[in-house]
Amino acid sequence: MKKAVYIVFILIQVNLYSQYNNLWIPDTLSGTQFNLTIKDTFAQLVSKGQQTITSGINGKFWGPTLFVNKGDEIHMNVVNKLNESTTIHWHGMHLPAVMDGGPHQIIPPNTVWQPYWKIKNNAATYWYHPHLHEKTQEQITKGIGGLLIVRDEIESALALPRTYSVDDIPLVLTDRDFNSSNQFTVVPYGDSMLTNMTLRAQYSLPAQVVRFRILNAAIERSFNLGFSDGRNFAVISSDGGLLNAPVTVTKYLLHAGERIEILVNLSGQKGTSVDLQAFNSLLGNNIPGGEQFTQGPFSNFLGHKDFNILHINIGNQTTNPITTIPTKLTTNELLKVADVNITRKLTLSDSAGVSGILGPNAFIINHKLFDINYIEYKVPIGNTEIWEITSSSIFGHPFHIHDVEFNIISINGAAPDPALAGWKDVVFIPGRNGGGPGNPGTPSVVKFIAKFEDYADALHPFMYHCHISLHEDEGMMGQFVVVGSPTDVDDKNKDAFLFSVYPNPTSNKLFIHFSDPSQSAYYIKIIDVLGRVKMMLPSPQIQNGIDLSSLQKGVYKIQVTENRFKNNYTQTFIIN
């Protein structure tokens, strides 16, 4: 009888474990040179049946986690091996607009893009993802993206878990829809939760303080994070850096595009299990993921429900465990309202009833859809600005701005929660209060303060947009430039800009000589005889020549956009 009980017990345990899949942890790259190849691929995401067609960066799905150090100049070698164009945006990074990877930095198929920048961001978890206008939702759905973790001296000096995949765990939250052939369908809400691209994920963690770096990479859904036993956890970092001190919570609502880092103390719990869950049944229907659509394009199995994100099995401690949560992290010098030069007022609204706009389901910023040729704001370099966002939209939107990390001043008049009081690049703008036919309700108002230091560029804009990819693709986006002087945009001096290239023909490197030594290249493109752009080099460092070893023999053109007036000049050269 005892034997039978044991056998039944073992079978139950096996069955319980077999309903979970081991959490996949992305590979890592570190240093200052990163090779990222974006490609069409496939992965066995559903355990039975056909593989799912995906896109990946270096691998089968998603991309490597990049570790970089504050102060380093990093160089990216991004190769697009998809059979369509894309872009790669470095979300949260403070860098020149021409390196930003927004809708203007389109990488055609089989083209190399080589941005580089100095890491000026504080230690935190950032990410990279496509940003091709009208294709962002589709390309993110296919799996293009990755984490970018910045380390700095302040964070490194703290007694925090940082052994990647052991006690420092990246969690990329998203949801997907699979059709009967296991292929993705491009939808705003999927029926299945994927954690690090793993269905029904589980992971073993040591019985000590562990760190989760959590990214909401969903197309639309917010996740109301908490643990199945209601335990506390400590938020230590928001989008752009450490908080002054850990903030203890039992729930955290994470919106699309946002990141947080949390600490959970699993000490003394070896042999037990706990689940990280999304308590989305607590969300209202004006919060992404809180709706209860039963039919139509937004219907899904996870809407307004609680569901598992990660099943955690607690095991042995590591040899040098972190067993306490620090009480102090850093001292953030937040931006001061007294330094503000201007308050910019933006509006979010529904497009219903607005003539000339898409149908009633689009959402818009400043009463207009995105126009890639229209610059909404010219921000003087060095400005400290308040951006005041008033939303009469029925729905809440996670608002993201490129280039800067900001501090939230207020949300509907109230100071932000402590976990939101640090550096952010995504802020949730709640839907309006009340309202209906003939009644506008009370709009939501969110204010944040940002400083636009360095990287003036009147030609390449930065973006601001709703980070619900569907809304972004439908036009809920605008753009601004940071300008250094009043002459940046309009002055088109046609004085001769002379440059020569050598050696010509060349076998692998090409050097550029400017007749005026004060001149420099704002952008260089290498183009083949059929007009295909083969290399995109923003603000290239050309003193050591341009490495052409990835190109085949033949005739090419080098197109130089000179820095002063942004005019284009072209020369022909040969690779032999």
Place this chain on the structure above:
Amino acid sequence: MYFKILFLSIVFCFNPWRYNLFGQKSIKDFALLNVDGKYIGTKDFENARGFIIIFTCNHCPFAKLYTKRINELQKKYSKHQIHLLAINSMDSLVFEDEGWTTMKARAIQEKYNFPYLQDPEQVVAKLFNAEFTPSAYVLWKVNNEWVVKYRGAIDDNGENPKIATPYISNTISELLGNKKVTNPETFAMGCRIYYKKT
């Protein structure tokens, strides 16, 4: 009634997807440049009973999984006068790895035992409304027309051929047995064929 017949006739004549009297889609004859430098098409196989048409390409990793299976299909069915034609309809201007020279190199390297045809203007792809690589069609001769009897995936498991449902083989077995095709359409998947803007 007269105008209805006239209208339907006009639609029938101008529709590249022709329909026979039983409502089945048929394909007109075509010929494309093979990797051996010659033009090959449906008319080159005088006694053909049917064709297996596979849209594939050089770079797609999912399509590459099927090389051996495509070779096996050709070996198995060519003796039954059912011939396999592989077609590359990728835009080689945008994606130069899909050019004819690379096609030829790949055919030699992978030992293709079937014609591998280039469709640079994507004309044949449009005839079939092909969307992905790989995607498969079975054409069968019905009343001197090439009727599409199957469209979709080659099978339902790219990585594990041993456990895959062989859609093409099942279709051809039924056709050879003069039976109705029980599964005429499945979901094709792979790398998307992007059509040039005209």
